[in-house]
Amino acid sequence: MVTRFAPSPTGRLHVGHAWSALLAMDMAHARGGAFRLRIEDIDGTRSRPEHVAGIVEDLRWLGIAWDGDIVFQSARLDHYEAALQRLEAMGLLYPCFCTRADIMASSAAPHGPEGPVYPGTCRGLGDGERSRRIAAGEPHAWRIDMAQAAERAGPLRWDALPFPAEDGARAQPVQARPLLAGDVVLARKDAPASYHLSCTLDDAAMGVTHVLRGDDLRGATDIHRLIQALLGLPSPAYIHHPLLLGADGRRLAKRDGSIALADLRAEGADPRQLASDLRQARFPIGISLASA
Ligand code: GLU
Numbered sequence: 647m648v649t650r651f652a653p654s655p656t657g658r659l660h661v662g663h664a665w666s667a668l669l670a671m672d673m674a675h676a677r678g679g680a681f682r683l684r685i686e687d688i689d690g691t692r693s694r695p696e697h698v699a700g701i702v703e704d705l706r707w708l709g710i711a712w713d714g715d716i717v718f719q720s721a722r723l724d725h726y727e728a729a730l731q732r733l734e735a736m737g738l739l740y741p742c743f744c745t746r747a748d749i750m751a752s753s754a755a756p757h758g759p760e761g762p763v764y765p766g767t768c769r770g771l772g773d774g775e776r777s778r779r780i781a782a783g784e785p786h787a788w789r790i791d792m793a794q795a796a797e798r799a800g801p802l803r804w805d806a807l808p809f810p811a812e813d814g815a816r817a818q819p820v821q822a823r824p825l826l827a828g829d830v831v832l833a834r835k836d837a838p839a840s841y842h843l844s845c846t847l848d849d850a851a852m853g854v855t856h857v858l859r860g861d862d863l864r865g866a867t868d869i870h871r872l873i874q875a876l877l878g879l880p881s882p883a884y885i886h887h888p889l890l891l892g893a894d895g896r897r898l899a900k901r902d903g904s905i906a907l908a909d910l911r912a913e914g915a916d917p918r919q920l921a922s923d924l925r926q927a928r929f930p931i932g933i934s935l936a937s938a
Contacts (some may be wrong), residue, residue, distance in 0.1 A: 647679030648855045651705075651712070652845065654686040655697035658906040659704045661933060662860075662890040662898040665924045667710050669887065670858045672925065673811055682852050683712035688719045688837045688844060704907040708917050717852060719844050726839030729847055729877055730788065730832060736876065738795045739832065741776055741786040742768040759865025763828035764789065787840075788833040792872075796825055799875040804867055805883040807856070817883050822871040830869055846870040850879040858885045861936070862897070893932035905933060 651667040653659065659667075671681040685701070687693040702716075733739050744767055752765045769791060771779075780786065802824075805817035832843045839847075849857060849870075857867075867884050874881045889897045898905060910920065910930070927935065 647674050647677045648682060648853045649674040649679065649858055650682040650684055650849070650852060650854050651710075652684040652686050652848075652859075653701050654689060654692070655694060655701055656689065656692040657697060658700050658908045660898050660907065661905045661910075661924070661930060664704070664708055664710075664907055664920075665890065665927075665929075666858065666860065666887065667705060668708070668921060668924055669811075670856075671710055671712070673856065673858060673885075679855075680713040681711075682714055682717065682854070684717040684719065684848055684852065686719050686841065686844065688723070688839060690836045693720075700908065704911075707911055708907065708921050710921075717848060719839075719848065722844070722848065722851075723838050725847055725851065726833070726844055729843060730838060733790065733832065733876060734788070736798070738791055738798070738876070739788045740769055740771070740791060740829075741780060742789045742829075742831070743779055743784050743786045744768060758826045758828055760827045760830060760869075763826075764830070766829060769829060785835045787831045787835050789829040790832050792825055792827065792829050795872060795876060799872055802871050802875055804871040804881055807883050807885045809858075809885050809887045811885060822868040824868045824872040827865055827869055832873075842866065842869050843873065846873040846879065847877075849882060850874070855882050856885060857882050858887060860889050861886045862889060889936045890929060891934050891936050897936065898933065905930060 649670040651670050653663060674681040683705070685698055687698065705712075730739070742764070748767065749762060749764060752767065756763050768789070802822040803819040804822055806820045807817050808815050830842055831840045834840050845866075864886055867886070871881055873879070892898050892905065911917070923929070929935070
């Protein structure tokens with residue numbers, strides 16, 4: 647068994663991250679497996695090296711130990727590029743010149759599990775216009791033509807394991823519905839990969855057999871399953887855990903400084919006690935588990 651924790655270095659870790667990382671570590675180590683750490687640092691605008699150091703410090707403080715070297719996505723750009731070229735050669739990608747404002751302004755954009763669904767504005771551009779705008783240096787992302795990709799891959803399922811993990815639990819096949827997300831971005835304007843592409847490729851490259859992550863990423867799992875099928879990658883089992891809510895009833899986010907591990911440490915929290923509490927799903931005051 648290989649599990650992983652894959653934070654983005656866009657802020658310090660909060661209690662929810664710590665809980666997720668502890669669960670993933672314990673799950674692998676209880677079965678003689680490996681727990682890996684991957685830093686998802688290709689968001690050039692929001693990733694910060696000081697947050698990488700902070701994450702490592704926070705994890706060590708809590709007694710979270712990973713196996714092998716830390717994998718940095720910023721060191722794997724060539725792999726993403728190569729996969730992108732394969733998908734492009736299959737005719738499944740198109741350049742998208744839209745800005746965020748263009749997409750927001752499109753009243754047609756319905757909401758999917760991943761936020762507003764791209765209305766497909768650039769899908770219909772002719773080859774001539776595409777080449778001309780790329781040659782002129784117009785910034786562009788690469789989107790997947792989801793309808794075509796889904797048709798090529800055929801019906802797909804991913805394996806879901808229950809949360810909390812039960813020994814001997816059988817995986818339930820879940821039908822993947824990638825079309826709900828629309829034509830998601832696979833390469834961003836500022837990076838040769840998006841979260842969906844890099845995460846899927848890295849989980850495969852790192853030999854991850856069990857992905858444990860928050861319920862908010864179920865929609866992403868559908869997309870990752872599709873990318874696996876297109877690129878001939880193995881599909882791990884997925885365990886989606888409930889999110890943690892703050893006192894305001896909203897999901898924890900890096901904005902809620904009060905529950906950052908760094909703050910708990912500064913307040914003199916005992917890391918062993920905290921880790922033990924989290925393992926029993928006992929959370930600091932005001933924090934609760936969202937109901938499934
Ligand atoms: N970097 C992503 C995050 O922090 C990882 C999500 C995942 O586990 O796939 O949300």
